[in-house]
Amino acid sequence: MEQTETLLALFSSEKAALNQAQLSVELSISEPTVKQRMGEIYRKFSSSFPELSDQQGAGKLKILQTKLIQKYYQPSQPVVPTQASNSSPYPEEFISLIEEKIRRFCGRQFVFETFQQFMNANPHGYFTIVGDAGMGKSSIVAKYVSEHKSPCYFNILVERRNRPELFLKSIRRQLIDRYQLQNSEDADLPTLLARAAAKLTGTERLVIAVDALDEVEQEPGGNLLHLPKNLPTNVYFLLTRRPYSLDKKRLLVDAPEEELDLRDSQYVNFNQDDIKEYIRFVINTDSDHKKGLRNWIQTRNIPDTTFVEQVANKSENNFMYLRYVLPAIAKGVYNDLSLKQLPDGLLEYYQSHWVKMGMEAQPGQLMENVLYILLEIGTPIPCKMIAGIAKVDECDVGKVVEDKWVEYLKKQNVEGEICYTIYHASFLDFLKGKREMDSKRKIFKEVNQRIAEYLEEGLG
Template sequence: MEHTETLLAALSSPEREPLNHVQLSGKFNIAEATVKQRLGEIYSRFSASFPELDHHAGAGKLRILRTRLIQKYYQPSQPVVAPYPEEFISIIEEKIRRFCGRQFVFETFEQFITDNPHGYFTIVGDAGMGKSSIVAKYVWEHKSPCYFNILVERRNRPELFLKSIRRQLIDRYQLPKSEDADLPTLLAKVAAKLTAGDRLVIAIDALDEVEQEPGENLLHLPTTLPDNVYFLLTRRPFNLGQRRLAVSPGVPVKELDLGHSDYAHFNQKDIKKYIEYMINTDYEYKDKLRNWIQTRSLTDTSFVEQVANKSENNFMYLRYVLPAIAKGDYNDLSLTQLPDGLQEYYQSHWVRMGMEAKPGQLMEIVLYILLEIATPIPCEMIAGIAKVDECDVGKVLDKWVEYLKKQNLDGEICYTIYHATFLDFLKGKREMDSKRKIFKEVNQRIAEYLEIGMA
């Protein structure tokens, strides 16, 4: 009976956040250790139905159990509103596909919510440290309203953010006559509808990619917040003098810098957990990775340790290097010869693709067209600008597929550079070789193509 009471109290409603062990301790007036013991026994009983409870180390099991119970048993009487906008479904699903660790981030954020009536919580980290994946994981588990600023898709302006968030809040909270409301008004209306124990968390990724006129707060975020309203934000470190988030005195603000030495141990642990997942669990790459390890007479521990060190705690490095190993791109190298860090990986791949041996080739032209256009464009348009056969462009796109994002826009398959880190790498190439003829040619061809199209 005590286990049933504890579980029912923790998961009082499918629409409400679960109570944590501190809240349960206060509710039942028992020690936190007793609550943890009860929850442990509850997880053990449910593990037969939901095996991931056994595989998940540390906190977060209650959220997993809540999600699985809702998926399996909950039949809402009202039509279910889509948990997140259709425009972000693909990025959320892609980011959580191989998600590992980062529990220390979620726990710190939960503590911030517990300690403050409202506020802004920002995750800061260099490119490739997994900030977008953290937001995607939180949104997927909590079905929070969200917005992903995406520079390479030009989805990074305040008016687009407000339009998306307004629609999400209106649909979720049934807010009449709010089609033209600004964000502070919307937040006030939502706050008035929240019942005891409820809260609104809006997750926004990549503030550093926002484009807007100077002088205004980032995305026009409000300087004050109603109670029970929180923002979960991410960004790269700002340079001196860059635009920052401004809030009124008394509004709680906290930053968690993933690059801080306090979190080095957690980052390294999560990186190793990701590598272990790839070599032991991932159905797509594990067998080929294990074969690469075994043919070099390596131990799993040695492989995990050395790849983790080479990654420099960068998940984007692992996202590229581990599949490359599995596909045989590094069959001619030993473990110690793998590239060190993400930028060296990009450079080594650039060389391996023959980009420096044959400058000005079609591959380079296609990449620089994507860089200069900076919005999703179809293969036909790339071929038209490059003045080559569409089939030849398609072959190039296939060779660089892991660096490109492919999406269906109005029935047409379009391409953009996948990640800001690779975009930065290409920009670096352009800046180092800005006098090269290829850049003038690419921009001239783009201008000619657009001029013909407008004629």
């Protein structure tokens, strides 16, 4: 009861926890008694929040407050309109993407809280999450959409799903279905938003989530995705993009706007905490990789805390690094390496895998050609087309896309045919870097020549 009394007094305000001196006055007890009670509180919560055991000295109170807020505190959220019983909570085209992104989602509570504060402080506006490739921007959007069933659009460069007309078509259909908008099949975005806003009641808000503005392909002139400069009351956009210089800014608005840059120094500790939480989840809970990871860790007599700390440091706060490296460890790819020998950062990981697959030793091999063909084509294509361009057997291409490079490629059904594209923009960037450096072997010139020949034969 004493510890419960202390805990309730400690967090009596949502804004800030009391310190030991303030608790002493509040509870009319001595500071040593407060210290003793807090020690018991930390000990009891350490089983739920292992970070408390890892933290030595100051900082435990902040960890406890952050974790309790993440686990139990639910701020007021936008009201979700009732969906028709036969409709999907989000667009069918993005269901698999959203489900994949949220399957191992961890943390990022500070992002959601900052966005909530922005909405509370402004009657409408644009809120943009900025971060490097692999920092989890798409997952943040997917998590928000999955919880609030918000209208959404994911710009995907490698699938050519990244043009203004496709965005408007999707958002128009979502808003018409959600708010039962009449005679809106040809309405532009400002009209749609105005009509949807007129349907909002009480404390309702309309939040539209749009991922990867940096991947949008659009002719010069006008706002990015033709987003309106101003917004109706209670209408908000949750956006994400990679960093760019101010002279390349393509979204100009008159409405309130705010950016949260995940790379900012004020978020370093939050990012590290979320990365560590993700690693702990995978090694302790994830059914796909837990066994292999625990075996790798135990074989090397590495304490869990050491593994979590060092892999987090090597990740450079990049979730995409963990998405590749942790499964690779579990599968035995790094059985010949120690913890310190694991790749540092996402680009080094890509390069080390490139070398492991013999790409440097045997330039121009089928695996390399397949990846370059996918890079140059830029849209989902079937094995048959890849084989036709590379002038090899279709079965050989199948071994590459289904075995050798399966983690890096996205498989999807396009009009009844299984097609492949590059999975993530960061790997796309890595391959483009290879293209820029490939001035001697001229592989890309050869690949483009073969693509041209294949297309000419098809037309003929």
